[in-house]
Amino acid sequence: MARIQIITLITSLLFLAYIAWLIVKGRLREEYAIVWLICTVLLVVFSFWQDGLKKVTALFGVEVPANLIFTGCIFAIMVYLLHLSVVASKLQQQNKQLAQDIALLKQQIPNHDKHGAE
Amino acid sequence: MNHQPEVLQRVLIIIPCYNEEAALPSLLQQLKQLTPPTGYSFQFAVINDGSVDATAQIATAAGVIILNLPINLGIGAAVQTGLLYAQQNHFSLAIQLDGDGQHPPTEIEQLLRYYEQTNASLVIGSRFSGIDSFRSTPGRRAGIGYLSWLAKLLTSQRIYDITSGFRLFDEKAIELGAISYPDEYPEPESIILFSRSGLEIGEVAVNMQARQGGRSSIRNFTSLYYCAKVTLAMLFTAIRKLN
Numbered sequence: 001m002a003r004i005q006i007i008t009l010i011t012s013l014l015f016l017a018y019i020a021w022l023i024v025k026g027r028l029r030e031e032y033a034i035v036w037l038i039c040t041v042l043l044v045v046f047s048f049w050q051d052g053l054k055k056v057t058a059l060f061g062v063e064v065p066a067n068l069i070f071t072g073c074i075f076a077i078m079v080y081l082l083h084l085s086v087v088a089s090k091l092q093q094q095n096k097q098l099a100q101d102i103a104l105l106k107q108q109i110p111n112h113d114k115h116g117a118e
Numbered sequence: 119m120n121h122q123p124e125v126l127q128r129v130l131i132i133i134p135c136y137n138e139e140a141a142l143p144s145l146l147q148q149l150k151q152l153t154p155p156t157g158y159s160f161q162f163a164v165i166n167d168g169s170v171d172a173t174a175q176i177a178t179a180a181g182v183i184i185l186n187l188p189i190n191l192g193i194g195a196a197v198q199t200g201l202l203y204a205q206q207n208h209f210s211l212a213i214q215l216d217g218d219g220q221h222p223p224t225e226i227e228q229l230l231r232y233y234e235q236t237n238a239s240l241v242i243g244s245r246f247s248g249i250d251s252f253r254s255t256p257g258r259r260a261g262i263g264y265l266s267w268l269a270k271l272l273t274s275q276r277i278y279d280i281t282s283g284f285r286l287f288d289e290k291a292i293e294l295g296a297i298s299y300p301d302e303y304p305e306p307e308s309i310i311l312f313s314r315s316g317l318e319i320g321e322v323a324v325n326m327q328a329r330q331g332g333r334s335s336i337r338n339f340t341s342l343y344y345c346a347k348v349t350l351a352m353l354f355t356a357i358r359k360l361n
Contacts, residue, residue, distance in 0.1 A: 095189070096191055096195050096301070099187050099188050099191055099195075100187070100191075100195065100198065100199045100202060102187075102188050103165075103185040103186055103187045103188070103199055104185065104199065104202060104203060104206065106185075106186060107183065107184070107185050107186075107203070
């Protein structure tokens with residue numbers, strides 16, 4: 001096994017363990033973890049399958065394997081960032097509705113604000 | 119029992135406030151001294167948009183309706199909260215008046231009179247049209263001019279003071295606003311929304327004053343960023359599917 005393979009493998013496994021730990025601790029929702037798990041699995045696969053990258057590169061008609069990696073990664077990151085923006089927008093909308101409901105409901109509680117508005 | 123010849127029209131005066139402790143006491147005092155025109159009754163609602171100063175205490179002490187938003191949501195969502203309250207409590211009209219003292223309460227009558235004459239669903243109190251008590255910077259005027267032009271392009275109606283936050287909503291406008299009042303820069307954007315929903319929009323000249331405290335919801339008005347954002351919001355409101 002080449003040195004780079006070992007490094008990649010260890011890094012991937014550590015990353016995988018970290019993701020698992022985050023999920024176990026409840027700090028990462030499974031739905032968001034899927035993307036990261038797929039990425040890690042891909043890394044592991046390619047660290048074993050040395051010729052794989054060359055074959056995939058040839059398949060796409062790209063000349064240098066590194067270019068395929070960078071293009072693929074950047075595209076994946078962009079898609080994921082867009083997805084996160086959509087999630088944030090949805091959260092903001094829900095947040096707004098919650099705050100408005102709270103304000104309206106609090107107003108209905110008699111004398112609420114006389115005992116100290118925030 | 120007294121028999122009233124005419125049903126009293128209940129008007130909710132919506133005052134969105136974000137850190138307005140400087141201007142609010144005198145504004146509330148002026149509002150309470152106001153005599154509603156015949157046929158109308160006024161109620162006042164301060165929408166405290168997550169202020170960190172004494173805004174809530176001042177409003178509570180004044181005995182007006184207070185809606186405390188637990189976090190700062192921005193002017194659009196604050197006004198929408200007021201519209202939701204108006205809708206849930208069956209007010210027939212709502213008037214938005216900024217908490218910074220820019221909109222003299224005495225001018226409310228102008229909006230009501232214009233509404234009576236035209237029955238427009240949305241009446242905008244305009245600082246232009248021959249009144250120069252309010253001074254604006256040239257950049258700001260250019261920005262407003264541009265947005266006004268864009269709105270004309272999208273709705274084929276000319277609204278001069280397109281960023282004015284002094285406005286009257288009738289029942290139809292309250293209903294629509296409660297569902298989908300735009301968030302961030304609601305004034306120009308909502309004009310497109312109301313117009314597309316087939317609501318009539320009118321504009322009447324009112325007297326305005328310089329703000330007495332607080333900060334404009336439209337800071338850096340002349341910045342390219344603001345203009346780009348509002349332009350985008352207006353364009354998307356123009357093509358978005360209406361609920």
